[in-house]
Amino acid sequence: MSASAVLAAAAEGGIIGDGRTGANLALGVGVLGLVVGRLALARAGGRIGVGNARVGGMSAIVVGTVGTVLAVLHAATSGGGPGTGNGLVGAVVAIPLGLGAVLLGRRVLTRCRRADR
Known part of the structure; x- marks a missing residue:
C-alpha cells in the first residue's frame, strides 16, 4: 500500500x-504536536532540564x-457540510492545531540557534 493510500484511508476514517x-x-x-512543542519550548527556555x-x-x-x-x-x-456527522468541523479545528505545533x-x-551563538 502506498503512502498516499494510507493517508487517504486515515483521513476518511x-x-x-x-x-x-x-x-x-x-x-x-x-x-500531541502542541504538547511536544510546548515541552520542547520549556526545555529551550531552561525550565526543564530533561531531553534535547x-x-x-x-x-x-x-x-x-x-x-x-x-x-x-x-x-x-x-461529504456533506458541518453538522452532518462527517467530521468536517473537527478537521477544520485540527488544521490550526497542527499549524500551531509547527510554529x-x-x-x-530559533531559540536553540540563538543559544548556540
Whole structure:
C-alpha cells in the first residue's frame, strides 16, 4: 500500500468507524504536536532540564505537519457540510492545531540557534 493510500484511508476514517474517526485522529495528532512543542519550548527556555530541545522542536514540526495533512485530507474528502456527522468541523479545528505545533517547533529551533551563538 502506498503512502498516499494510507493517508487517504486515515483521513476518511479508515476501514472501520464513522466519518468522525479521521477528524478525531487529526485532532489527536495536532494536540500531541502542541504538547511536544510546548515541552520542547520549556526545555529551550531552561525550565526543564530533561531531553534535547532541538529534537523536541523537530518532533513538534513533524507531528504538526502530519496532523495538518490528515486534517486537510479529511476536510477535502468528507461529504456533506458541518453538522452532518462527517467530521468536517473537527478537521477544520485540527488544521490550526497542527499549524500551531509547527510554529511552536520553529520557535524552539530559533531559540536553540540563538543559544548556540
